[in-house]
Amino acid sequence: MSLLELRAVDKIFGGLHAVRGVSFGVEKGAIFGLIGPNGAGKTTLFNVITGVYTPEHGQILFRGKNIAGLKPALIAERGVARTFQNIRIFRTMTVAENVMVAGHHLHKASIAAAMLRTRGYDRDEQALAKRAHELLEILGLAELASEVAGSLPYGSQRRLEIARGLMLSPELLLLDEPAAGMNSQEARTLNEQIRFLRDQLGLTVILVEHNMAVVMNVCETIHVVDHGETIAQGTPSEIKSHPKVLAAYLGEEEPANEASA
């Protein structure tokens, strides 16, 4: 059984059919790429999976249970973490605090316990800080733990989003253009970090990415969408030479520029 399975998902905004009948399954432990030209519906799919949008039709099964239409917080609690295309870190908070925000399940102390600073509260707080530090270490951000998050360079902010997502102890991690704004060396490090997350932490990763060097290098299966519809799925080498994919990216008659934002 797939960890995540989309069955004929539709998302319609007014007259725009942003996602049309998309179905795919992501096996546990996979690194799964979701690509397509700009406006193809990749981020909309992420938003549908994480509960930001409710799909008009179709099912989204996570561990066999339909999560379509659940609130984002509930889906996150069930083990789906994500990052955002246009970075959404908590800018005025420190790097460590950003990560700790996602640690509710480690912090059982009540609000009254927090106000009175009970022993139980202190214990939870320490456990949380320790876990946050471990995750920052994995993403190479440990040294920046007490920096204000908004002051970090772009690439570090993206990795901070990943660390924050990991704090949920997720099974599935959705990365929305994690390599955007990274230089080629940072992107290579990112590749290693994504593999580390899968190999060492047992995560399943879905990746939306425009940087083909990253996608082709790290993904085992790639799913291609265009105008909200599936046009291909396969291994990186299959996708590279797939005629429909080439047509979608390069255009058949008039050239389209996939690099434009």
Place this chain on the structure above:
Amino acid sequence: MRAVIRTAVAASVLLVIYGLQVGVEAGFTEYVQRIILLAGINVILAVGLNLINGTTGQFSIGHAGFMAVGAYGAAFVGVKLSAPVHDALGPGALANAVIFNLALLAGALFAGLSGLIVGMPSLRLRGDYLAVVTLGFGEIIRILFNNASFLGSATGYFGDDPSGLPAYTNFFWVFAWTTVIVVLIHNLTFSQTGRSLTAIREDEIAAEAMATPTTRLKVTAFAISAATAGIAGGLFAHMQAGVRPEDFRFERSIDMVVMIIVGGLGSISGAILGGIFVAVSLELMRDLQQYRLVLYALLLIVIMIVRPEGLLGTRELHHRFWRKKPAKAAGPTESA
């Protein structure tokens, strides 16, 4: 050990406050004492309002309403408790202290419950709905008290005694409560809950994606904020002979907003400074009473131009001295 240390600290703080009370009552005129008490009450209001307006980023402009609920609630409960408690404990300071603090807690409870009722529908949504709803609430509450005959309608509530409400409020109680509330709100702000509230302010969508129960936290913070305004209201009520609806006009909500904006939205020490600033400046501007809103508007415009983050921004005074600098790890691990 922890409990022993805490009790010792609490006892010495109360002792210091008591000592200061003796000094203040001997050394200052009634007029100055009144300003000091108002400053303490303002600090409670500002620190409480800052939790919701500053830390959580949800704008309330009707906190005078919660203060009114607390004031009337405490006054009413205090009057009703007076006879049974005096029967049980006899006359004297102990009985008065029991009545007063129970009355204050009752006022806080009423105000907190009104906070829940106001917050539950309006905080489910993102955006500025809270501002509109609290603005309406503040006015509705005042008009309700204006017409509640068992609470004296427009004349105000003065209790059953012809001499008015007992003047329980003094330096000790104001600053004991101020200390308690500042410590509790400080601990809350710098806790996991406080981090979640700040995260809601910074980016509610991201906070939700990180499994933060945003609505529940916003409503809880709002109710706590309303309850602190209720305590301030109870202290205010027992400073004078009675509570009148016109004590809780829209201008008072604006005063509170000015306190936290002057001090710096999101900073507890800023809220404390802002509360004191407004108490003092209101006295200095007494002769210009009718121009007060104009002057405040001017002040806000100047702050927005010169220092939009307020006196302290989101910083805290004590963190300058106390916040530990983390040890730098040896050797670079970052590849970029």
